[in-house]
Amino acid sequence: xxxxxxxxxxxxxxxxxxxxxxxxxxxxxxxxxxxxxxxxxxxxxxxxxxxxxxxxxxxxxxxxxxxxxxxxxxxxxxxxxxxxxxxxxxxxxxxxxxxxxxxxxxxxxxxxxxxxxxxxxxxxxxxxxxxxxxxxxxxxxxxxxxxxxxxxxxxxxxxxxxxxxxxxxxxxxxxxxxxxxxxxxxxxxxxxxxxxxxxxxxxxxxxxxxxxxxxxxxxxxxxxxxxxxxxxxxxxxxxxxxxxxxxxxxxxxxxxxxxxxxxxxxxxxxxxxxxxxxxxxxxxxxxxxxxxxxxxxxxxxxxxxxxxxxxxxxxxxxxxxxxxxxxxxxxxxxxxxxxxxxxxxxxxxxxxxxxxxxxxxxxxxxxxxxxxxxxxxxxxxxxxxxxx
Numbered sequence: 001x002x003x004x005x006x007x008x009x010x011x012x013x014x015x016x017x018x019x020x021x022x023x024x025x026x027x028x029x030x031x032x033x034x035x036x037x038x039x040x041x042x043x044x045x046x047x048x049x050x051x052x053x054x055x056x057x058x059x060x061x062x063x064x065x066x067x068x069x070x071x072x073x074x075x076x077x078x079x080x081x082x083x084x085x086x087x088x089x090x091x092x093x094x095x096x097x098x099x100x101x102x103x104x105x106x107x108x109x110x111x112x113x114x115x116x117x118x119x120x121x122x123x124x125x126x127x128x129x130x131x132x133x134x135x136x137x138x139x140x141x142x143x144x145x146x147x148x149x150x151x152x153x154x155x156x157x158x159x160x161x162x163x164x165x166x167x168x169x170x171x172x173x174x175x176x177x178x179x180x181x182x183x184x185x186x187x188x189x190x191x192x193x194x195x196x197x198x199x200x201x202x203x204x205x206x207x208x209x210x211x212x213x214x215x216x217x218x219x220x221x222x223x224x225x226x227x228x229x230x231x232x233x234x235x236x237x238x239x240x241x242x243x244x245x246x247x248x249x250x251x252x253x254x255x256x257x258x259x260x261x262x263x264x265x266x267x268x269x270x271x272x273x274x275x276x277x278x279x280x281x282x283x284x285x286x287x288x289x290x291x292x293x294x295x296x297x298x299x300x301x302x303x304x305x306x307x308x309x310x311x312x313x314x315x316x317x318x319x320x321x322x323x324x325x326x327x328x329x330x331x332x333x334x335x336x337x338x339x340x341x342x343x344x345x346x347x348x349x350x351x352x353x354x355x356x357x358x359x360x361x362x363x364x365x366x367x368x369x370x371x372x373x374x375x376x377x378x379x380x381x382x383x384x385x386x387x388x
Contacts, residue, residue, distance in 0.1 A: 197371025
């Protein structure tokens with residue numbers, strides 16, 4: 001098969017970029033021909049505002065995609081992010097060329113200007129299924145009412161002019177996200193759930209019980225549950241695991257604040273190269289995922305499962321279902337007492353059993369082989385429908 005990927009890269013590398021490149025590489029290894037048409041969003045704020053303002057009818061992006069389709073002659077067009085360097089105008093190019101279109105929706109932008117359904121310190125669904133004007137009032141896009149107004153015009157234009165009618169199949173990475181997308185207005189009869197996948201990090205040298213290290217891996221930002229994590233770590237039963245250590249890998253706007261609030265036995269490792277992160281996962285006791293917002297998926301979950309690492313998940317989104325975490329590893333989002341109890345329950349037998357289960361679930365559900373097979377079936381379905 002010949003696949004054309006369309007993606008607008010973020011100003012700073014994001015999980016969506018990782019998914020796009022992983023899918024392209026895996027499909028090529030499986031013998032398919034993949035062409036990537038990736039437009040990078042401007043790094044300058046001034047240029048970014050200008051590009052956003054032009055995105056409602058980006059004739060240049062539309063023409064560029066039309067030319068790529070004509071030259072590459074794909075069997076299917078797979079759209080990822082179009083915001084805002086590509087814009088929704090690229091769907092018109094695909095429709096005019098009569099090519100089947102698949103679109104993976106990575107975030108909640110169609111129903112939330114800040115993309116994450118989170119405002120301040122709590123989940124916000126004020127614009128779900130409604131006009132995004134509330135998001136303009138609150139300055140939800142980059143903290144600016146002016147930029148939010150421009151963003152709202154693009155979102156509303158995409159909805160009203162029927163640009164998404166060209167999409168044969170929408171893809172959500174989790175069932176939880178699929179439910180939220182239907183609430184936003186994505187047609188349920190054209191929406192399927194296809195989880196992301198990741199490469200195998202390899203065999204663990206030792207079982208999780210051989211380690212005392214608990215990892216958090218991610219951006220240090222609001223909604224990630226980091227304040228709750230630190231309070232839970234402080235109040236945990238230290239007698240249960242006196243040598244336990246918490247290591248926070250990542251950086252972000254809350255870094256300084258978290259450093260000041262953290263107990264002394266918490267390590268802040270900052271951003272690490274991915275190979276180093278993999279090594280830490282392969283030698284840790286568990287990964288803690290205390291997120292308070294509606295995470296669409298969380299690549300770190302399946303990367304940890306590949307390493308046979310148990311996941312201590314919050315109930316905020318689909319993390320517990322994605323990982324099939326046992327009940328003793330799940331706590332209500334924002335509940336520091338419950339998370340402290342989870343830390344205390346991490347007996348050697350429990351973490352080893354959870355680690356084996358995590359690895360088995362990775363192999364059956366999130367491995368590259370399973371992911372490629374799911375992509376092939378997805379593409380076959382839309383190509384077949386287009387030809388019938």
